[in-house]
């Protein structure tokens with residue numbers, strides 16, 4: 546494993562970085578000596594050296610991010626940093642790392658987000674041939690994205706200031722896994738996802754969020770290709786957010802929304818590839834109908850609540866449940882058949898990461 550990518554550009558001890566007259570004191574505009582920050586940095590350095598786990602809890606304003614980043618960079622190993630929120634992920638990548646580059650000029654870091662944050666060039670080009678845009682605002686946005694695609698190095702939607710959070714247009718052109726044809730795609734070599742993986746493989750620090758980190762673990766568990774390159778250590782920042790995300794990737798979840806999403810993705814793919822399928826469309830309709838019926842059988846409750854009598858529920862509603870499962874099978878069979886005789890892009894039901 547390429548555990549050591551960057552030699553520390555400084556021999557400065559942690560005391561000389563964090564101490565009252567150290568590097569931070571001279572360079573950080575809001576520096577204040579905090580003994581707990583230096584203590585945490587020492588603890589991280591020892592844990593890395595001894596290859597042990599460390600749990601550190603630090604109050605707001607302790608400067609915990611710098612307290613773990615500096616010893617990690619000094620270790621010269623490739624480390625993944627996973628955060629609970631996009632805000633912290635971006636703060637580390639756009640603020641803390643550029644600041645620390647003054648001390649460690651050779652440091653290489655990559656920001657990795659979920660695939661839905663990146664543009665799929667192929668879908669953008671397909672849309673040009675088969676425009677399915679609604680309204681002037683979407684036409685203008687499309688033309689902005691078309692111009693941006695020519696010069697962006699990351700394809701990250703965060704660079705698009707005018708893109709609404711829930712944009713229908715973006716949903717049609719993002720790089721989600723289910724509709725990606727991978728190495729079969731003509732754009733594979735210049736795909737933003739390919740580039741992101743290449744950058745990560747050459748980096749010392751990889752900044753992800755918990756969703757991407759656990760998606761990677763889940764893929765590894767299923768023996769699919771991983772998202773992250775090999776790394777020597779992991780930092781889970783905002784670890785209180787971790788439990789929910791881990792449950793999402795290692796638990797099983799099904800809902801009427803997810804069935805609807807599958808139906809819409811399939812219809813969009815048929816439209817984009819201009820396929821008038823006499824088999825797939827009715828299979829989608831049937832799945833929708835049966836899902837609607839099945840999910841209506843659940844007790845109507847406000848918000849989240851536990852569902853402990855699963856066995857009884859299944860026993861009482863086995864016919865509707867089997868009918869729904871059969872409709873999934875029917876759709877899968879039709880899509881596989883399509884995939885055999887066209888470039889439909891069926892991704893075999895992999896998780897969306």
Ligand code: SF4
Nearest residue numbers: 665666667725730736
């Ligand atoms: S490789 Fe996948 S995500 Fe990348 S451009 Fe092609 S279809 Fe889109």
